[in-house]
Amino acid sequence: MFEANSDKGSLQVRDVSKFFGTFCAVNGVDLEIQRGEFLTLLGPSGSGKTTLLMMIAGFLDITSGDIALDGTSISGVPAEKRNFGMVFQGYALFPHMTVRDNIGYALSVRKRPEAEIREKVDEMLDLVQLVDFADRKPGQLSGGQQQRVALARALCFEPPVLLLDEPLGALDKKLRVEVQDQLKDIHKRVGTTFIYVTHDQEEALSMSDRIVIMRDGAIEQVGTPYELYEKPANEFAAGFLGKSNFLQRADGVYALRPEKIDIRASGTGEGEPRLSGTIQSITYFGSMQRIMFLTNGGEELEVDIDSWRNRDPLEEGQSADLYWDKGAAVKLEG
Template identity: 75%
Template sequence: MTEVAKGGLSLSGLTKNFGNFVAVDNVDLEIRRGEFLTLLGPSGSGKTTLLMMIAGFLDISAGDILLDGTSIREVPADKRNFGMVFQGYALFPHMTVRQNVGYALDVRGRPKAEIKARVDEMLDLVQLQDFGHRKPGQLSGGQQQRVALARALSFAPPVLLLDEPLGALDKKLRIEVQAQLKEIHRRVGTTFIYVTHDQEEALSMSDRIVIMQNGRVEQLGTPTELYERPRTRFAAGFLGKSNFLIEGGATYTLRPEKIDLAPKGHINGAARLTGTIRSITYLGSMRKYMINVEGRDDIEVDVDSWRNPHELNEGQQVDLGWSDQAAVKLDED
């Protein structure tokens, strides 16, 4: 499937104030053509406000947005020609799937033959070729979301904005639709800007992730970069699980799965710390151990169940070890 090679966005000093409250604070961001960029952060971090400014639904207090080098700050939302997918689907219940998907083309006055061909193409893209005659109420949540995606892509927008689109789905279905969404992005090549608070979702789909806090960009990078080399305590703690260790006046982050655990005196190499198992939680594929270490916060250690070589019990003394590369020094927040 071939789409026009547009969709590069440049955000410069982008700011949004609601009275005295600064929701988005001087954000600079380059969004590459055709990439899958995720805005990730907790509630109130500014990610949805940022998306709504890009969409044109919120006025900009300061700064500018360039689309392929041209300012769109004063361009109204309906003239930006961006696609939009919401959590609530926003499908027309009285229309069939085909009518929903073709709606944006119909209101643009496209010829009927062109609309039919494009709807066929979109239904093939989202694997709903046999559901065109159905109404939204006859579809599952995942199918409805795919219809909404097909409708948003039907007019070949340069940018597709997705605001928590999988939030209404259960976990199993979310994982399935994540894989479908990533494949659709690969096929169409459209710039996707995706908002979520779900860390696993961001890690599994994104080319790059923007971690946001208090209206600002906390850190930007690929999923691997952000997980393996977080720069701040907030980034390390929000994206995945982390232990925080203070050594020599500096703070280090240490992922739970990167720690070796063994009965006291039985660890390979030198033990870094010795503690007592406070609790063990069995999670199927892994066991989570909370280790009480005197003078420190409890340390979490995650061990794959299948490779757990030791029979460990609550109250047992254990040694903890890790490689020098496993602990990452953080910048000061």
């Protein structure tokens, strides 16, 4: 079976910046990536996440700072000598080669013996469940299958680090969830360090060991999915990863997740309501309902409640009270 590069694959990004002319695409990024970690760079387009990945891959020079693999600087090493696997946006498979030749390419350009390449490719085909498609051309495969060929091709030479640039972007939503599970499973089995770029927060939350939220070329917050969701550091992190209501209070701004709020018809709840007001609109989503709520103080809040809990239906225009647990509203920095 696949043998992981168990002693390699930690990556140090030290104060890295990238300028295109006078435009600053990445601004002083510091990052320690552990061996075997699944790390996601998450951010909107233009946040510098892909630029950072391209610098790690060696396709872009860094303007200042340093990138090191296991403590050794690789800033001056060209892309073809870095030995990093990469899954490209749109896969970038070789259209004139069969699946087998695509996957074996890295070993073939390293002039490894034919028998070894064959054995290794068979192993990879098995890993990504494409044994029956070995002799097809990429054009004859579905999007999901092409994605798996790209993954197998990038893992075939046992790289210490695998870089993934929005690898699921071209797939439809249902397939995406399926491939997410496969990716996670493969990550567990091969033990390679994965650095994953996406703008999809659900993807980031469900797959990553740690997430790096980026904006305008800088890091906003780093943490486990749980930490980032439960304790967002600032408005951007709270708004980008999941949804948040922002409450302006005398001592600062608080972020409050819509699903952590309980809503009751006016005067029917237990204890003192935190806020009172009127229901503006209710949107039905099947498993849950989204209620837009206007407090008497003039604040607009979004409240998500499970549909099964709204058995005695609330109606638009009705006055209601809001409740939430202590600690549900998180105070933001700055």
